[in-house]
Amino acid sequence: MKNSYLDVNPWKIIEKGFNPNRVKSSESIFSLGNGAMGQRANFEEYYSGNTFQGSYIGGVYYPDKTRVGWWKNGYPDYFAKVLNAPSWIGIHLEINKVPLDLNTCKQVNGFFRELDMKTGIYTRFFEAQITDDCRIEVMAKRFLSMDEGALGVIHYSVKALKGACEISIDSFVDGHITNQDSNWDDPFWEHQQKTVSNEFIALHSKTLKTEFEVCTFAQTNLINRNEIISSNFKTKEKAWRLSQCSSISLAEGEKLTLLKFGGYINGMNHSPSQFNTKALAVINHAKEKGFDKLIADQKASWAKVWKQSDIVIKGDDKAQQAIRFNIFQLNQTYNGKDARLNIGPKGFTGEKYGGSTYWDTEAYCLPFYMATKNQDIARNLLKYRYEHLDKAIENAKKLGFYNGAALYPMVTMNGEECHNEWEITFEEIHRNGAIAFAIFNYERFTGDTSYIPEMGLEVLIAIARFWTQRVHYSDFRKAYVILGVTGPNEYENNVNNNWYTNYLAKWCLNYAKEQVLHVAVTNPKRFEEVKSKINWKEDEANEWEAIAALMYFPKHPTEDLFLQQDGFLDKELFPTTKISKQERPINQYWSWDRILRSPYIKQADVLQGFYFFEDQFDIKSLERHFDFYEPFTVHESSLSPCVHSILASKLDKMELAYSFYLQTSRLDLDDYNNEVEEGLHITSMAGTWMSIVEGFGGVRVKNNELHINPKLPEQWKEYSFKINFRGTLIKVQKTKGGTKIKHDNIELNVFCEDKII
Numbered sequence: 127m128k129n130s131y132l133d134v135n136p137w138k139i140i141e142k143g144f145n146p147n148r149v150k151s152s153e154s155i156f157s158l159g160n161g162a163m164g165q166r167a168n169f170e171e172y173y174s175g176n177t178f179q180g181s182y183i184g185g186v187y188y189p190d191k192t193r194v195g196w197w198k199n200g201y202p203d204y205f206a207k208v209l210n211a212p213s214w215i216g217i218h219l220e221i222n223k224v225p226l227d228l229n230t231c232k233q234v235n236g237f238f239r240e241l242d243m244k245t246g247i248y249t250r251f252f253e254a255q256i257t258d259d260c261r262i263e264v265m266a267k268r269f270l271s272m273d274e275g276a277l278g279v280i281h282y283s284v285k286a287l288k289g290a291c292e293i294s295i296d297s298f299v300d301g302h303i304t305n306q307d308s309n310w311d312d313p314f315w316e317h318q319q320k321t322v323s324n325e326f327i328a329l330h331s332k333t334l335k336t337e338f339e340v341c342t343f344a345q346t347n348l349i350n351r352n353e354i355i356s357s358n359f360k361t362k363e364k365a366w367r368l369s370q371c372s373s374i375s376l377a378e379g380e381k382l383t384l385l386k387f388g389g390y391i392n393g394m395n396h397s398p399s400q401f402n403t404k405a406l407a408v409i410n411h412a413k414e415k416g417f418d419k420l421i422a423d424q425k426a427s428w429a430k431v432w433k434q435s436d437i438v439i440k441g442d443d444k445a446q447q448a449i450r451f452n453i454f455q456l457n458q459t460y461n462g463k464d465a466r467l468n469i470g471p472k473g474f475t476g477e478k479y480g481g482s483t484y485w486d487t488e489a490y491c492l493p494f495y496m497a498t499k500n501q502d503i504a505r506n507l508l509k510y511r512y513e514h515l516d517k518a519i520e521n522a523k524k525l526g527f528y529n530g531a532a533l534y535p536m537v538t539m540n541g542e543e544c545h546n547e548w549e550i551t552f553e554e555i556h557r558n559g560a561i562a563f564a565i566f567n568y569e570r571f572t573g574d575t576s577y578i579p580e581m582g583l584e585v586l587i588a589i590a591r592f593w594t595q596r597v598h599y600s601d602f603r604k605a606y607v608i609l610g611v612t613g614p615n616e617y618e619n620n621v622n623n624n625w626y627t628n629y630l631a632k633w634c635l636n637y638a639k640e641q642v643l644h645v646a647v648t649n650p651k652r653f654e655e656v657k658s659k660i661n662w663k664e665d666e667a668n669e670w671e672a673i674a675a676l677m678y679f680p681k682h683p684t685e686d687l688f689l690q691q692d693g694f695l696d697k698e699l700f701p702t703t704k705i706s707k708q709e710r711p712i713n714q715y716w717s718w719d720r721i722l723r724s725p726y727i728k729q730a731d732v733l734q735g736f737y738f739f740e741d742q743f744d745i746k747s748l749e750r751h752f753d754f755y756e757p758f759t760v761h762e763s764s765l766s767p768c769v770h771s772i773l774a775s776k777l778d779k780m781e782l783a784y785s786f787y788l789q790t791s792r793l794d795l796d797d798y799n800n801e802v803e804e805g806l807h808i809t810s811m812a813g814t815w816m817s818i819v820e821g822f823g824g825v826r827v828k829n830n831e832l833h834i835n836p837k838l839p840e841q842w843k844e845y846s847f848k849i850n851f852r853g854t855l856i857k858v859q860k861t862k863g864g865t866k867i868k869h870d871n872i873e874l875n876v877f878c879e880d881k882i883i
C-alpha cells in the first residue's frame with residue numbers, strides 16, 4: 127500500500143505544510159464541482175511555481191482538429207475537448223509592494239488546506255513572511271453552490287500579523303486561458319464583450335466552431351463582521367483580464383476580508399442578451415443571503431446528498447475516508463439535473479480524456495446514480511444516449527452499416543464519435559453492448575417500465591441491427607463470428623472472437639427480441655409508432671434470435687474455460703508475478719508491440735462479462751475463470767480492480783477483495799499511478815462504490831426483489847450503506863454479529879442471506 131502525504135480523516139482531506147512539488151497533485155485532489163461547473167484547487171493569489179490552472183463548465187467543449195500519424199477512412203475530424211474556461215477566482219495581492227506568491231515569498235508557515243466532504247467547503251490557511259518586518263496570515267474558504275449551479279463563493283481574509291501592511295487588491299476574471307490538452311494549440315475561445323463596472327465584472331465569450339456562449343462574472347465585496355461594507359471597487363482592464371481593485375492599509379493585528387461571488391452564466395440555459403441581468407441576479411441573491419446563510423445552505427444541500435448515499439466503515443479510517451472521497455467527487459461531477467450532461471473520466475478535475483463520455487457511464491457509473499439518487503437522475507443518463515441515437519446511426523453509416531444500425535461512439539460530447547485510434551474507434555465495439563445492458567440494468571433496479579417503450583426500445587433495436595450486420599457466418603466454424611475487435615482489454619487489438627464482445631452481442635440480440643415482443647403486447651400503440659419510424663421488417667427479431675443461437679465462443683481445448691479470444695492460448699502464459707516491479711506499469715516501460723504479444727490483461731475482460739451476467743454462470747465456473755484470468759491481469763485501467771473486487775467477494779476471497787477495494791478506492795488519494803496531478807479518476811470512483819455495495823454488500827435485484835448478502839472484510843469492525851430502492855431508502859448495516867436492515871414503513875421484499883439482528 128502506498129502512503130499519502132494527506133492526513134487520514136473520516137470526513138476530511140487535509141494537507142499540512144507547503145511543498146511546491148505537491149501543488150499540482152493537490153490541485154486535483156482538492157478540486158471543487160457542483161455538476162454545472164468545476165475547478166481545480168488553484169490558489170486565488172498569484173503563484174509562479176508549477177501549477178495546472180483549470181476551470182471547466184459542464185457541456186462546453188471544442189472540436190479540436192484530429193491529429194494522427196496516418197489518416198484512416200472513418201476517423202472523425204475532431205476530438206472533443208472540455209474547455210479550460212475563463213477563471214473567476216483570481217485575487218492577487220501586493221503587500222507593501224511585494225506580490226504575494228507562495229513560490230517566492232520569504233517563508234511560508236502553517237500551510238494547511240482541508241476539503242470538508244460533509245459540507246463541500248474548501249479551506250486554506252497559511253502565514254507568509256513578506257518582508258523582514260511584515261508577516262501576514264491568510265484564511266480562504268471556497269465552495270461552489272450545490273443549489274445555484276452558476277454560483278461560486280470565496281471568503282478571503284488577510285491579517286497583518288507583524289508590521290503594518292499596505293495591501294493592493296486585484297480581484298479579477300481572466301480570459302487568457304489555454305488548454306493543457308490541445309492538438310494544435312489552436313485558440314478555443316473568442317471573447318466578445320466585457321463589462322467592467324464598480325459593481326461587477328463580466329466577460330462574454332464564445333467558443334470557436336461550437337459557438338457556446340458563456341458569461342464569466344465576478345463581484346468582490348469588502349466585509350466587516352459579516353456585513354458587506356463596500357462593493358465599490360476601482361476597475362482595471364488589461365485585454366481580457368478584468369479587475370476590481372482597491373488599496374487598504376492594515377495596522378498590525380488588523381484584518382481585511384473579501385467576499386467574492388463568481389461563476390458562469392451558460393448560454394446553454396440563458397440567452398446571451400440576458401447574461402448580465404442573470405449574473406447580477408445570481409450575485410444579488412447571494413448577497414442578500416450573506417456568507418453565513420450561503421454556508422448553511424451548502425451544508426444543508428450536502429447533508430441531503432449524504433443522507434441518501436453515505437457509507438460508514440468502522441475500524442478502518444483509510445477505507446472510510448476513501449469511500450467518502452469517491453462519493454463526494456461523483457456528486458461534484460454529475461447531479462443529473464441536465465440530461466445533456468454526462469460524466470467524463472476526469473470530471474471537472476483535469477483535461478485528459480477530453481471530458482467526454484465513455485462506456486464508463488453505463489458500465490460503472492449508472493449503478494451508483496440508480497441507488498443513491500432519485501430514479502429520474504439515472505433515467506437522464508439513459509436519455510442522454512437516446513438523444514444521441516440519430517448520431518449513433520449516422521456514425522454506423524459512415525462505417526458502412528445500414529438500415530438504422532447504430533454504433534454508439536467510444537468517446538463523445540454530442541453523440542458524434544471523436545476518438546481516433548482505429549483499434550479503439552472501429553474495434554472497441556463492445557461499448558454498444560454496455561449501453562443496451564444499462565437499459566436492462568436500469569429497469570431491473572428501478573422497476574421503471576416506462577423507459578423502454580418511450581425511448582429504450584429504439585436504442586435496443588438499432589443496437590441489435592448493428593450486431594446483426596457486424597457478425598458473419600463462418601462456414602468453417604458453422605457459427606457466427608465477430609472478427610477484428612478490441613475487447614475491454616486494450617492490451618490486445620484486432621483479435622477474433624473476443625469472448626466478452628461475442629457474449630454481449632448474443633445477449634443484446636436476445637434481449638432486443640424479448641423487449642420487442644413485450645412492447646408489442648403491452649403497448650401496441652407505441653410499438654406501431656416505433657415500427658413506422660424505423661422501417662421495421664416483420665422477421666427482424668427472428669433473425670436476431672437465429673444469430674444469437676449460433677454465436678461462436680472460443681473455448682479452452684481441455685479445460686472448462688472460455689478463452690478471451692481465439693489466439694489467447696498462443697501467447698506465452700506467464701503470470702504477472704513474472705514481471706519485475708521496475709517494469710510496472712507495463713504501459714510505461716514496455717513497447718506497445720511487446721504488450722500486444724503478452725498475455726497481460728489491462729482490465730477485466732472475460733470477467734467483465736461474468737460480472738454483468740453472473741446469473742448465467744454457476745459459482746464454480748466463475749471461480750475457474752477468475753483463477754485463470756486474474757493472474758494475467760495487470761489492472762492498468764482504473765476500471766479494473768473494482769470488478770475483480772466484486773467477483774472476489776462473491777467467491778469469498780475476502781483478502782483479495784479487500785486489497786482490490788483499497789487499490790480502487792485510494793487510487794487518487796495515495797496516487798497509485800503517480801499521475802494524480804493530471805486529474806482524478808472519477809468514473810472508476812463509481813466502481814469503488816460498487817465494490818462495497820455489490821461486492822461486500824452483495825446487493826442484487828432479481829425478479830423485482832432486493833437481495834442482500836453482506837460479508838465483512840476482516841479489517842473492518844462493521845460497515846453500513848444506503849440504497850434508494852424504488853423510492854425507499856434502505857440502510858444495511860453489517861457487523862460481526864450479523865446484518866441489520868432499516869427502511870421506511872413500506873413493506874418490501876428484501877432477501878438477506880444472513881441473520882437479521
Ligand code: BGC
Pocket residue numbers: 471479484485486614616728729763764765809
Ligand atoms: C480504459 C477504457 C475506459 C477509458 C476511460 C481506458 O484506459 O481502458 O475502458 O473507457 O480509459 O476511462
